Amino acid sequence: MITATNLGFPRIGADRQFKRALEAYWAGMIAQEDLHEVALQIRRDNWLAQQHAGLGHIPSNDFSLYDHVLDAVAMVGAVPSRYDWSGQTVDLDTYFAMARGRAGEGGVPAMEMTKWFDTNYHYLVPEFEAGQSFRLASTKPIDEFVEAKRLGVHTRPVLVGPVSLLLLGKAKDPHVDKLALLDSLLDVYEPALADLAEAGADWVQIDEPCLVLDMDDGAKTALGRAYQRLARVSPKLKLLIATYFGDLRDNLPAVLSLPVAALHVDLVRAPAQLDDVPSRLPAGMALSVGVVDGRNVWKTDLGTAMATVEKAVNVLGSDRVLIAPSCSLLHSPVDLDLETRLDDEFKSWLAFAKQKIAEIVILTRAVNKGPASVSQALAENAAGMESRRTSPRIHNQLVKDRVAAIKPSMLERSSPFAKRQPTQRDALKLPAFPTTTIGSFPQTNEIRTARAALRKGEMDRTSYDEFLRQEIRRTIEFQERIGIDVLVHGESERNDMVEYFGEQLEGFVSTTKAWVQSYGSRCVKPPIIFGDLSRPQPMTVEWSRYAQSLTGKPMKGMLTGPITILQWSFVRDDQPRSETCKQIALAIRDEVADLEAAGIRLIQIDEPAVREGLPLRRDDWDEYLRWAVDCFRLASSGVADTTQIHTHMCYSEFNDIIESIAAFDADVISIEASRSDMDLLDAFVRFRYPNQIGPGVYDIHSPRVPSAEEMTRLLGKALDVLSVDQIWVNPDCGLKTRQWEQVEPALTNMVEAARSMRERAAAHTR
Secondary structure: OOEEEOOOOOOOOOOOHHHHHHHHHHOOOOOHHHHHHHHHHHHHHHHHHHHHHOOOEEEEOOOOOOOHHHHHHHHOOOOOHHHOOOOOOOOHHHHHHHHHOOOOOOOOOOOOEEEOOOOOOEEEOOEEOOOOOOOOOOOHHHHHHHHHHHOOOOEEEEEEOHHHHHHHOEEOOOOOOHHHHHHHHHHHHHHHHHHHHHHOOOEEEEEOHHHHOOOOHHHHHHHHHHHHHHOOOOOOOEEEEEOOOOOOHHHHHHHHOOOOOEEEEEOOOOHHHHHOHHHHOOOOOEEEEEEEOOOOOEOOOHHHHHHHHHHHHHHHOHHHEEEEEOOOHHHOOOOHHHOOOOOHHHHOOEOOHHHHHHHHHHHHHHHHHOHHHHHHHHHHHHHHHHHHHHOOOOOOHHHHHHHHOOOHHHHOOOOOHHHHHHHHHHHHOOOOOOEOOOOEOOOOHHHHHHHHHHHHOOOOHHHHHHHHHHHHHHHHHHHHHHOOOOEOOEOOOOOOOOHHHHOOOEEEEOOOOOOEEEEOOEEEOOOEEEEEEEOOOOOOHHHHHHHHHOOOOOEEEEEEOHHHHHHOOEOOOOOOHHHHHHHHHHHHHHHHHHHHHOOOOEEEEEOOOOOOOOOOOHHHHHHHHHHHHHHHHHHHOOOOOOOEEEEEEOOOOOHHHHHHHHHOOOOEEEEOOOOOOOOOHHHHHHHOOOOEEEEOOOOOOOOOOOOHHHHHHHHHHHHHHOOHHHEOEOOOOOOOOOOHHHHHHHHHHHHHHHHHHHHHHHHHHO
16 A cells, blocks of 8 residues: 655644744743743644644654754754864753854854755754764654654654765865765764664654755765665664655666665656656665645645556555655645635645645545545545636736747846946945945834734724834934945835735735744745736835935835745746746836836845755756846846946855856845855855955844954955955845844944944055
8 A cells, every 4th residue: 555654844833833932932031841842732733633634654853943954963963163062962052052153252153054955944054073073962853753652643753864964064174075974974873773763663764855966976975885884773664765856867876776665756846757766666665756745835736646656656566655745844834724815716726734744645545545535635626726727817918928028138237337337436425345234124023013903904004104114214313323324224114025025916925824934933924926927016116215215325225036036935836937037027127117216226136045046956057047147137127327236145155156146247246154254255256256245244143243353354354355346344134033132233343344444445555
């Protein structure tokens, strides 16, 4: 019989209760025991719900207090030396110090954070130092397996694979060979697996997502060596290697040679694997087929999925096939039943994590017992699929015609940067090392309360707008008081940098409870792109015009770029993503033109998602980069030379795509640089990037306040490789998630650092 399985479930709770508990713990409002009690209840709810739904393999150790990669770091004791760890069990203070840094006197920065493959989830990057050693420093996987067992739920523990853990990490010492650490790392994985077997586990899921990346021969050899050892730990354990987000391609032979019991493949992102993998699978190895999309919200076409499963069964037999989502449901909202704002027709097109589990069970029963056993469910699914295909809500011929009429000239600025720069310098009259921020300021409890009151009808629109005007005035007065050169209005009217625009564009729909984890306690509620996109009216102009009226300093208009809106939304899957992106770009182009007409001379079009949207295989990059660059240029190029276009990109390794970043032709790009200690500038230096750069000088994802001296040191490193007229001074990212008591001293120190650099530059020229 085929087995219904899952690779992972959302951790935040159906009502984001873990987010609130985590932030309350950090604020000192609840004790550690209270935090663990909330976590325990979420795990219980998740396990029991999946058991009740009828899953055969239910994951454990898929819950995390912050990040599953950080959990793996804690398990193997790879705590960077700056945290002064005792070397025994990784305690909660050390765990959160790695995630968030330590504030105050003698504080230390957090570990570097970057995107999990091509998703909007962030993971903590493991750090490997000279003389790196490992030890079993956390028994979380065993503890949570036992915890579920006591509830009467037999689970399949999930571990981050040792090879992926090394490949995803960063060697802080250039002489450290990450893969040379494998044998020492396996010395920890082996007792962890042995303990799981002793506790009663029969299957263990080991995630090796790096197997869908380009891997060299050394990594493939390491993979074989790792699993030769791990497979011998216990005859009681069956190991399942989970891959997702792409296809195995040339890594398939190395994977098929592993002595493991099962392999999981993502047949949503890479359906062609079904043509190759089952027929090449070694005798005795089972195949987990990921046929339910774990990353999007659309209902699975159960008829098509059933045909896919049956194709695998015809080759392997039912006993060697498991049905699963394409990847962990971490990337999916929790429960569609909680949505109250969506109409019945639209809801009939969707499935969240709870509903995806039900789809897996229906598919399993349909194949095991025949379609008649779930005929009503299959009929309802077919009706929903047909409704979506034929709905007039999806198609807008005017939008399609406008995309078809795009001309190459619409992708070009009037003049090259070398000519625009002196024109903008004369128009803006900014000092050397001009200071600015990325856009958002703290979203205070007062702002959230007012927004909720408006939504509930407890505050009228006039009162709400007046409240927002006062927030904008306060933000501008603060920036003027400390001496920031280019101001922003603070975005107090915006709930999220993508959702805000999605609520105003035709072809989007927003939800009330479709939250997903971005990192730690940070949750986002991506809007859903269901149809052709257009802008009925200006979205940001009135707030920007009002903000500019309050100051004589230049004000930046703040927009989210087309690639980021695409990447951070749940995107329609019935047309190419590039086509949807062009539609968004035209809407943003219209907004840029209206901002310019309103007198806004600096316009920032944020594109933090460009790097994460890059296909995982290098062979697939060119097509994506071509249309991504075109879409940004389409959105940004319809302005005069005197209008300065900014963009922002965070947590991006730019080395491999620096030519495409330059092709965006933004006048100023701001990047994350502080956590990498300005290392990310190397790509811009080697390429001789001609335009202006704002390398972030402090990490806004941590509550610690860096000193002016620390930021001056970072700017000094930037000045070693960039010219004075290239450098802007700004934080790494927006300040939305921070508190004013952190933001005020940090920005004050940032302005002081910029002034110090100006004095240094002036002294050098005398």
